[in-house]
Amino acid sequence: MPAASLAPHEDERLKALRAYGILDTGPEQAFEDIVSLLAEAFEAPIALVNLIESDRAWFKASVGTSGMTGSSREVSFCAHSIASGRDQLVVPDATTDARFADNPLVTGEPQLRFYAGHVLRTPEGHALGALCVHDIKARPDGITPLQSRMLEVLAGQVMAQFELRRAVKEREEGVKALAESESKFRAIADSMPQMVWSTLPDGFHDYYNARWYEFTGVPPGSTDGEGWNGMFHPEDQERAWARWQHSLQTGELYEIEYRLRRHDGVYRWTLGRAQPIRDEHGSITRWFGTCTDIDDLKRMEQGKELLSQELSHRIKNIFAVVSALIALSAREHPEARAFASAVRNRINALARAHEFVRPHSEVSKPTVGDTTLHTFLGALFRAYADGDGRPRVRIEGEDATFDDQAATSVALLFHELATNAAKYGALSAPGGHVLLRTRKAGDRFVLTWTEVGGPEVSEIPARTGFGTSLATLSVEGQLGGRLERQWLPGGLVVEADLPATALSRRRAALKST
Incomplete structure (x- = not known):
């Protein structure tokens, strides 16, 4: 067969x-x-x-x-x-x-x-x-x-x-696998130090891990749906609800800090975060989120901030004491009055730079605007405005993020330029002014100081003064840039070519990553 x-x-x-x-x-x-x-x-x-x-x-x-x-x-x-x-x-x-x-x-x-x-x-x-x-x-x-x-x-x-x-x-195998997966998820979630929660696509809360109930002390199921919002500090509820609704409508990451009531009635600062889970079509099928107790960390940060503000305030007072001591010494030694005045002006320039970038409380915060290069220089040049309050040093071009990394060096550079312009250059003449242009050039940031309308320049100064040396040191020694001067008949032109990362720690950090 x-x-x-x-x-x-x-x-x-x-x-x-x-x-x-x-x-x-x-x-x-x-x-x-x-x-x-x-x-x-x-x-x-x-x-x-x-x-x-x-x-x-x-x-x-x-x-x-x-x-x-x-x-x-x-x-x-x-x-x-x-x-x-x-x-x-x-x-x-x-x-x-x-x-x-x-x-x-x-x-x-x-x-x-x-x-x-x-x-x-x-x-x-x-x-x-x-x-x-x-x-x-x-x-x-x-x-x-x-x-x-x-x-x-x-x-x-x-x-x-x-x-x-x-x-x-x-289906039975799928149900079994789902049950095993859910069991594993619950075991992992319950072992985490964070509070873990989950919602349906419309935001209905239907799951909390054991840590949530341990922290809040509420009965299981009592915060399902929208009951969770009542656990927040009354001052935070509206803000947290609005942020959550925004995330539900847009699908954006939910992240907010709020005060959450612990089982003993104490409100503790908490970081809430949630991420949407999407299907193959991009539709949100579920939200998974966590609540992390950050109260101790926040108190440490507040303590560090208060300490930083106190130290900065004392540095400000030191500037004032040093300036006053110089003024008193000048009275006792009239022959050193010119030198004392120059030193005092430089100290005051450093004090203004420090005041601009130092940590502030809401009360002590300066009103010059955001911490950018233009707002910093605008504050520095305010003393050189004309009789009607119009600026005689005009700033144009691209702005840049600015912090205390460069504040001292930039303040010394432009204080020296403005002081010399007021004594000998464009700002010494009634109609004179200075145009300061700023621009980004790849990984460089260039500042060009051009004096207009001052006394005609007949020759290049033969001697380099202390102020000129200080300005060069500030740019080339402290900021890692290049400083060039051109003595043109119409006035002095100075170009400071800096690495773009020299103006801000944040920009330097982003560059390194």
């Missing part, structure tokens, strides 16, 4: 068969009804739902097999059926068919003669076995179109039952 050849992609076929989880399962009425109906319709003694494994044929349901649950694959008619590549196989007389004439089931009991089977094929095209009928009498005329159609329809019903089983199996 020639053995049935293996079906194409046999490994994939067997994998598909086992995925249904139906092999070696008990009897089920749905399949028993199908084979009973098939046997009755064909007036045949044997009907099978026959699944072909790697080395056997196994009957999920059968009529007329005397309790047999299967056979070897070698003798199975259905094995030939799935190997044929066709949906139906009909054998009118097995004794005249070379494939089955020597089959033990034909030559011996039950002496099979007739076979008609329809392949049980998955939606992916894999043949799992066949729904079939056998007779011990030959049927030379084969089967009628109606019988062929019945085989097809009932085979479809068998596959529908298989698909239902697979869907139920996959």
